[in-house]
Amino acid sequence: MKKIINIVASFLTFILLSIAALICATAKYISNNFANQGIDEMIFYLMSGIEGTSNDVFVTAIKQGTLPFLLIFSFLLIPFIKFKKREHIISLEIRNKKIDIHIFPLRKLRLIYAFLVMLVSLFLSYKLLGFDHYLEQLDQQSTFISKEYVSGRDVAINFPEKKRNLIILYLESMENSLIDKKSGGGWDYTVIPELEKLAKENINFSNTDLIGGAFPVTGTDWTVAALTSTTSGLPLKIPVNQNLYRNSDNFMPGAYTLGDILNKEGYNLEVMFGSDASFGGRRNYYESHGNYKIFDLNTAIKEGKMEKGDKVWWGFDDTHLFKWAKEEITSLARSDQPFSFSFLTANTHFTDGYLESGADDKFNTQYENVYAYSSEQVNEFIKWLRDQDFYEETTLVIMGDHLSMQGGGFFPTYTYEGYKRTIYNTFLNTAVEPDKEKNRFFSSLDMYPTILASIGVEIEGNRLGLGTNLFSERRTLIEEFGFKHVNKHLDRQSNYYNKNILKDDYLELIKQANGNK
Template sequence: MKRIIKAIITVLTYILLATTALVLATAIYIRQSFPEQGIDEMLFYLTSGLEGTSNDVFITGIQQGIIPFLIILLFLILPLIKFKKRENRIEISIRKKKLNIHIFPLRRLRLIYALFTLAIALFACYKMLGVDEYLDQLNAESTFIEDHYVSGTDVSITFPEEKRSLIILYLESMENSFIDRESGGGWPYTVIPELEQIARENINFSNTGKIGGPLPTQGTDWTVASLFSTTSGLPLKIPVGQNRYRYSDDFMPGAYALGDILKQEGYQLSAMFGSNAKFGGRKNYYKSHGDYKVFDVNTAIHEGKMTASEKVWWGFDDSDLFKWAKEEISTLAQGEQPFNFTFLTANTHFTDGYLEEGAGNKYDTQYENVYAYSSKQVQEFVTWLKGQDFYENTTLVILGDHLSMQGGGFFPAHLNKEYQRTIYNAFLNTTTKPVQPKNRTFSLLDMYPTILASIGVNIEGDRLGLGTNLFSDKQTLFEQYGRKHVNDQLAVNSRFYNQNILQDDYLELLKQAEEEQVKEKKEE
C-alpha cells in the first residue's frame, strides 16, 4: 500500500512540475513574441474560441517554447534527483579535491515542493502578463466614454443625393514602419514602395508632416477590435465572463455602426475573409450590424472554388482573396444600389507571414519579403479598380488593422528608439478634401466618421462614437485630452458601455450576481 501511495505522489509531483514548466515557458514565449499584446486581447480570444487559427501559429509556438520548457523542467527536477547514496549531498571534484554541497532533502517533501513551485510560477505569470494591472483596471471606473460618446441615432447623418459606393481594404498588420525614414517610416529602406506611393499620391492622415497614421489605442489593437472600432468609434471592451460572441447572434447590440447606417441607406453589403470568419466573432459582428453577406474559407470550399486540402496559412492566400474580391465587387457593381465591400488580407500576419509562390526574396527576412509582395498585390488591385467603369463613383479606403505583433526583437533591430510606430491609411477617390491631413494626433476610433465623410456624408458635429471626422478641423479626443489620458480612461471599467453597448450580457451578469448573493444569504 505504501508503494502505491509513493507512486501516486511521485506521479502527481512530476505532473505538477511539468505544469509549472509549461506555465513559465508559455508566459516567457508570450512576453517575448507578443510584447505589445495586452491581457484583454488574450482573454478575448481564449473566451471567444480559437476556431480558424492557422496551424502555423500553434506550430511556431511549440517550436519556440519547447526548449525553454525542457530547460525549466530539468531545473525543477534536479533537486529531486538522488545523487549517489546520499540524496542530500552533491560531490563535485575540482582538481582532485572533493567538494561536498549539501542540499535540502526535497525528495521526501516532493509533493509540497511541486505545489510550492507551481504557486510561484502562477504568481510570476500573473505579474509577467499584467493580470494584476488588468484586474485593477476592471475594479476602477470611468465616465469618459459616457461623457464623450456620440450615437449615430442622436445626430443628423446626411448622404449626398448620389450615393457613392465604398470599398474598405484592411491590410493585416500593415504599419508605416516599413516605409523609409525620409518619407516618414522607420526602416532604413522602403519595403513597401507601392503602398508608400499610394499614401503619397492620395489622402494619408498622418501624425507627422510626412507619411504617418493613427497611434495604437486601448481596445483597438487586434484584428476583431480594429474592425469593430474603425466602424463603430468604440473600443472593444469585454469584461471577463461576458464574451459569448462566438455563439451569440448579437455582437455589441447597443453599438450603432457603419453597417447599420449603410443598410438603412439601402446599400448592398458584403465582406470577405481569407480565413474562418467565425474567428474572434467577426462573422457575428458583420451579420449583427448590417447583415453583410460574408464570404470566407468555408464559403470558398462550399462553392467549389477550392477544396479543404488546398487550405494554406489561415485559409486561402491573398492572391485568391484579391481574385475573388474582384469577382464580388464586379457583381455588386452591376446592381442598382450603391455597395460597401469590406475585405481583409492575411499573408502579413505574424509569425513571419506567409510567402506565396512567385513572391520575391529581395530582403534578408521572410517577413519583409511578405510585406513587399503584399504591397505589390495592393497596387495591382488599385490599378484594376481604377480601370472599372464604376470607379468614378466609388471610394477606396485602405487601412492597416493594427500594428504588427511580430516579436523576437524584429522591430527593435530595424527601428530607431525614438520612432513612433503608426498604422497605415490611405483614402482614394474621395469627394471631400481634408482641412489638415498632416500633424494630427488620432486613433482608429476616428476612422468611423472619417470613412463616412470620405463618401460625402455630412455628420452633424463631425463626431460619431468616440471618433472625430479627420476631414474636419474638429479636435480628436487625443488632441483634446492627450493620448495617455484617453487610453487610461478607456482601459478602466465603464458602466455606460456595459449597460448601453453590451446590453443583454451585462444585465445577465448582474442577474447572475444577484442570484449568487441570494443563494449565499440562504446558506448563511
C-alpha cells in the same frame, strides 16, 4: 497501502511539476513572441473561441516551447535525484574538524515542494504577462466614454442624393514604419514603395507633415478590435463578467455602426476574409451589424473555389483574396443599389508572414519580402479597380488594421530611435477634401465618421462613437485631451459601456451571477 500512497504522491508530484514547467515555458513563449499583445486581447480570443486559428501558430508554439519545457522540467526534478553517497556529498575539514554537508532528496516533502513550485510559476507568469496591470485596471472605473460617446441614433446623418459605393481594404499589420524615413517612415529604404506612392498622391491623414497615420489606443490594437473600432468608434472592451461575444445577437448590441447605417440606407453589404470568419467573433459582428454577406475560407470551399487540402497559412493566400474580391465586387456593381465591400489581407500577419511563391526575394528578411509583395498586390488591385466602369462612383479606403505584433526586436532594429510607429491609411476617389490632412493626432476610432464623410455623408457635429471626422476641422479626442489621458480612461472599466453597448448580454450575465434572481 504505504506503497500505493507513495505511487499516488509521486504521480501527483509529476503532474504538478509538469504543469508548472508548462506554465513557465508558455509564459516565456508568449512574452517573446507576443510582446506587443495585451492581456485583454488574449482573454478575448480565449473566451470568444479560437476556431479558425492558423495551424502554423500551434506548430510554431510547439516547436519553440518544447525545449524550454524540457529544460525547466528537468531542473525541477533535480531535488529528486538519487545520489550514490546519500549520507554526505561534500566533506570539508576546517581547523582539523571534519564537516559533512548533507543533501537530502525531497521525497518525503515532494507534494509540498511541487505545490510551492506551482505557486511560484503562477506568480512569475502573473507578473511576466502583465495580469497585475490588467486586474488593477478592472478595479478602476471611468466616465470618459459616457461623457464623450456620440450615438449615430442621436445625430443627423445625411447621405448625398447620389450615394457612392464604398470599398474598405484592411491590410493586416500594415504600418508606416516600412516606408523610407525621408518620406515619414522608419526604414533607411522603402519596403512598400507602391503604398508609399499611393499615400503621397492621395489623401493620407498623418501625425506629421509627411506620411503618417493613426496611433493605437487601448481596445483597438488587434484585428477584431480594429475592425470594430474603425466601424463603430468604440474600443473592444472585456467586462469583468467576460462577455463572450459568441452570439450574433450579442456582439456589442448597443453599438450603432457603419454597417447599421449603410444597411439602413439600402446598401448591399459584403465582407471577405481569407480565413474562417468565425475567428474572434468577426462573423457575429458583421451579421448583427448590417447583415453583411460573408465570404471566407468556408465559402471558398463550399463554392468549389478550393479544396480543404488547399488551405495555407490562415486559410487562403492574398493572391486568391484579391482574385475573388474582384469577382464579388463586379457582382455587387451590377445591382442598382449602392454597395460596400470590405476585405482583410492575411499574408503580413506575424510571425514572419506568409511568403507566396510568386514573391521576389528583395530583402534580407522574409517579413520584409512579404510586406513588399503585399504592396505590389494592392497596387495591382487598384489598377484593376480604376479600369472599372463603376470606379468614378466608388471611394476606396485602404488602412492597416493595427501595428505589427512581430516580436524579437524586429522593428527597433530597423527604425531610428524616437520614431513613432503609426497605422497606415490612404483615401482614394473621395467625395470631399479634408480641411487639414497633416499634423493630426488620431486613432482608429476616428476612422468611423471619417469613412462616412469620405463618401459625402454629412454628420451633425462631425463626431460618431468616440471618433471625429478627420475631413473636418474638429479636434479629435486625442488632440483635445492628449494620448495618455484617452488611453488611460479607455483602459479602465466603464459602466456606461457595459450597460449601453454590451447591453442585454451584460445584464444577462449579471442575472446569472446573482442566481437568475
